[in-house]
Ligand SMILES: [Fe+2]
């Protein structure tokens with residue numbers, strides 16, 4: 001018997017089976033901002049064969065499900081987001097900026113347009129992410145954990161808008177890097193930059209999914 005049905009909601013699928021996100025990213029199935037769509041609707045709108053996607057998803061579902069964050073206590077979920085995703089951004093964004101600076105210095109003339117555009121995007125998204133995380137850490141998360149009334153509806157709306165912006169930055173970065181495929185002539189730093197960007201993309205999508213689809217709906221009830 002199949003473990004998933006066509007009607008499964010993307011956000012629930014990736015929550016229960018985190019590895020499913022790799023197949024979703026490969027096919028452009030948006031489990032973060034578009035996480036409330038069913039697998040069938042998302043495949044239909046992208047004109048993708050759902051049976052092929054389900055076949056590819058099967059190996060991700062064989063493993064025992066890891067922790068499902070939708071049933072975890074809110075405090076544990078917030079700690080997980082901070083320790084895993086915020087900490088890794090503080091650590092990795094300066095590294096990515098260093099890498100793009102080096103690549104632009106060495107190869108910027110040959111590939112002016114896309115590398116310079118990538119550098120600008122990366123610096124813009126880094127600045128916005130740092131500000132965004134500070135707002136979550138200093139205002140929103142303590143408010144959520146305090147359980148005080150009124151519930152933080154407006155701050156959550158602002159965070160959702162920020163997440164949409166970050167998501168469109170990620171789409172732009174994927175476009176500019178040809179889906180993280182370095183050109184043949186790319187040096188090792190250039191290749192490493194693209195691998196790091198792909199990992200940033202993956203982590204940010206999971207991070208946004210946990211906030212948009214699990215933490216925020218729970219706290220605005
Ligand atoms: Fe966050």
Ligand SMILES: [Fe+2]
Nearest residue numbers: 132136159211
């Ligand atoms: Fe966020």
